[in-house]
Amino acid sequence: MSERRVPCPSCGVRVVEGARKCRACKAWLGERPRGSSASLSGREPRLTRVSVSVASGVAAVIIALVTSLKSPVGEAPPLTALTPEGAASPDVPDDAPNPAAFGPDPTPPPPPPEPTGRWRARDFRIGDVHPLDVVFNPSGTSIYVSGDDASLREYKLDSGEIIHKASVPAQGDHIRLLFDRYVAVLRHEDAARIPVMDTTAWDRDPVLLDVGRSPGDIVALPDGRTVVAATTDTKRVTKFELPTGVRLANITLPHATGQLFLVQAEGRPYIAALGALTHAGRPAGAWIDLFDPSESPFGATRRSIAVGREPREGDITADGGAVFFPDRLSNTAILLRVAGVTETRKAPVGVGPTAGYLLHDDRYGITLNAEARTASVIDLSTMAVKSTLPFRGVPRTGVTSPDRRTLFVALGGTQWPPVGSGVAVIAGDPPKVVASLPTGKGACAVAVSKDGARAVVASYWDRSITVLEQQ
DSSP, X not given: OOOOEXXXXXXXXXXXXXXXXXXXXXXXXXXXXXXXXXHHTTSSTHHHHHHHHHHHHHHHHHHHHHHTSOOTTOOXXXXXXXXXXXXXXXXXXXXXXXXXXXXXXXXXXXXXXXXXXXXXXEEEXXXXXXXXXXEEOTTSSEEEEEETTTEEEEEETTTOOEEEEEEOSSOXXXXXXXXXXXXXXXXXXSOSEEEEEXXXXXXXXXXXXXXXXXXXXXXXXXXXXXXXXXXXXXXXXXXXXXXXXXXXEEEEOSSEEEEEEEEEETTEEXXXXXXXXXXXXXXXXXXXEEEOTTSSXXXXXXXXXXXXXXXXXXXXXXXXXXXXXEEXXXXXXXXXXXXXXXXXXXXXXXXXXXXXXXXXXXXXXXXXXXXXXXXXXXXXXXXXXXXXXXXXXXXXXEEEOTTSSEEEEEOOOSSSSOOOOOEEEXXXXXXXXXXXXXXXXXXXXXXXXXXXXXXXXXXXTTTEEEEEEEO
């Protein structure tokens, strides 16, 4: 195929017809394309660039003129002042729901109780188990109950619904709340360990504290992680760490320790171990051993104080400087001061005292006298009995409210299992019985919430919990 050639207009060299550039002289043939030297030199687009610059300037002037005009709708409203963080809005009530909160609105706490006010009782069943002891959850909305099937359960107070249940190696004759988190289960006979349940992890097995035969009592220390436990048969007092359950130290005392108190002596926390000796099955004397639990070796510099023959359940003063308890064999109440120089004061009370409690800023001591079916009210400033309060049944145990203005007494009797029923409420200044309320048969344990607004009584034979609330 042949190509037609024509001469180049610039140099005369023959080039292919239709070519746009001569190979010899490099001259362009016909119309110049975009991107040529003339175009790159800036001569062609001069008019376009000038037009764009002029248009941009005009637009800027127009925008400036428009934005300088005042708004026809007036000035914008002022900004709302923000409330400082943590301060409540003056127009919003304190109990108003929080729109940013998750879940249902929390139930407001009940008002503080009036000790001499009217109380009402209601019951709920706990199933096919006999309750042995009961303590409150720190929140006050639920309770922990130990059952005779070797279980620890948690029930809601408002509905009686069971929300947690765990099996433990022994029945809990008594249970103790430690650090508002752990529940220690005490079996006083046929046991050598104390199961401690972590109430934040019900799916885990309880920690077992190897204390020795017949656990007596357990108390939490102020450091928030160690506890001290005592036994009766092996007469040991042992220090453990939670939650590991590691045994840190232990000592053996000459007598069986049934009660432990955390007192204040010499300006620091001391353990007061209250125990007794028996001879041929009869009481042969009682002592309190005082020692610093942080001392090393553990209990090395303790001191022993003789305190009677058969001490029963006691209480400590608000400042921790004294212990108040009855002696059943001598029918006396004992106030033992341990803060400084040891001082013992006594007062005669009713027949068969089984427990002692303190009320109204430690001005009154009250003993529950089982055989007399009374309570003796003692003025601790003079150690004289101020009054004697009769009960409708035989007192078994009691508990004071946190403010020590009210005492709740379960009237189940001293035999086991208990057969009595009812609860008495002691309050006022001077103390008196302000209410006697019904419970199920076998009132065996009583507990009170941290705010003192509620109390509960566990009934063994009725398999129920009685909730006491003010009207």
